[in-house]
Amino acid sequence: MKTPKRIEPLIEDGLVDEVLRPLMSGKEAAVYVVRCGRQLRCAKVYKEADKRSFRQAAEYQEGRKVRNSRQARAMAKGSKYGRKEAEDAWQNAEVAALFRLASAGVRVPRPFDFLDGVLLMELVTDADGQAAPRLNDVHLEADQAREYHAFIIRQIVLMLCAGLVHGDLSEFNVLLGPDGPVIIDLPQAVDAAANNHAFSMLERDVANMAHYFGRFAPELKQTRYAKEMWALYQEGKLLPQSVLSGNWKDDEHIADVGGVMREIEAARFEDARRRAGREEAERGPVKGEEPPPPWAQ
Numbered sequence: 001m002k003t004p005k006r007i008e009p010l011i012e013d014g015l016v017d018e019v020l021r022p023l024m025s026g027k028e029a030a031v032y033v034v035r036c037g038r039q040l041r042c043a044k045v046y047k048e049a050d051k052r053s054f055r056q057a058a059e060y061q062e063g064r065k066v067r068n069s070r071q072a073r074a075m076a077k078g079s080k081y082g083r084k085e086a087e088d089a090w091q092n093a094e095v096a097a098l099f100r101l102a103s104a105g106v107r108v109p110r111p112f113d114f115l116d117g118v119l120l121m122e123l124v125t126d127a128d129g130q131a132a133p134r135l136n137d138v139h140l141e142a143d144q145a146r147e148y149h150a151f152i153i154r155q156i157v158l159m160l161c162a163g164l165v166h167g168d169l170s171e172f173n174v175l176l177g178p179d180g181p182v183i184i185d186l187p188q189a190v191d192a193a194a195n196n197h198a199f200s201m202l203e204r205d206v207a208n209m210a211h212y213f214g215r216f217a218p219e220l221k222q223t224r225y226a227k228e229m230w231a232l233y234q235e236g237k238l239l240p241q242s243v244l245s246g247n248w249k250d251d252e253h254i255a256d257v258g259g260v261m262r263e264i265e266a267a268r269f270e271d272a273r274r275r276a277g278r279e280e281a282e283r284g285p286v287k288g289e290e291p292p293p294p295w296a297q
Contacts (some may be wrong), residue, residue: 004032006045009116016043016120023131028187033123033131041112044119046091046187091117094187097164104162105240106155107182127178135171135181135212145216151180152209153225153244156202160233161240164189165198169205171212192233199230224248 003011003019010016016034023031023042034043091114098111098121110122124132140148152174159166166189173185192198206226214221223246231248232238 006118007043010118015113040123042121042123046117095119097186097189100162101159104158106158109184124175124177124182132175132177135174135176138176140216142217145213148181149213149220155183157229158240160192160229161238163192165192165202166205167201170208202226
């Protein structure tokens with residue numbers, strides 16, 4: 001097939017020998033199967049910002065580091081330079097996340113190189129060597145669903161231990177390889193400690209997985225892993241080997257609002273009484289009035 005213009009620099013640099021076929025086109029990128037020597041790999045070509053349907057929502061950008069203050073100011077102003085820097089940062093986020101998560105043992109496609117908006121990475125295949133299907137394209141038996149759900153929950157824990165939340169996890173961005181699920185599409189991954197929306201995104205990721213696998217094993221829809229793992233994370237107790245139950249109960253203790261308000265009013269009254277006493281002491285006795293005896297002061 002004709003080489004896409006964006007992949008030409010990789011061929012010129014000897015990173016890619018040949019583009020074999022398109023693999024898929026998503027909301028943010030087009031993916032091609034390429035040959036690198038004797039190996040088949042993926043080339044993910046990011047779409048330009050005005051051609052993507054997935055917008056860089058502010059909640060995903062929160063907490064991300066930028067190179068310098070000039071870059072930050074330009075991105076905030078939305079200048080031409082700033083838009084380019086924002087686009088580069090969006091793409092670089094996936095590359096950094098892939099390397100970070102692969103090192104942490106999370107099952108993601110192995111990244112190889114990144115050049116001019118093209119990410120070269122592992123081609124995930126099925127048992128027959130064909131491109132692995134997405135979860136959305138397969139039918140599972142109940143036992144398979146339970147097994148894969150437990151695996152995904154473990155991957156989410158590993159991600160959180162590495163300080164990241166996927167942010168857009170669903171059956172559409174998980175591939176099913178011969179060794180189990182493989183998580184893909186990470187440009188929107190957020191820093192768990194620096195992003196105020198991290199927990200809500202984690203909760204959504206976990207809920208999406210429970211809903212999908214719950215189609216085949218309905219009891220999985222009742223699991224509540226997100227709050228359990230987040231509580232451990234906040235306490236600094238979440239570990240890759242942490243055992244989760246999936247049974248989280250919210251604090252159902254009913255606050256005594258009336259008692260709290262009475263305590264507040266009592267404190268206000270006591271404060272007002274003390275201020276009045278200090279003011280009276282500062283004024284001294286009124287003319288013609290006997291000062292109070294020492295025992296009353």
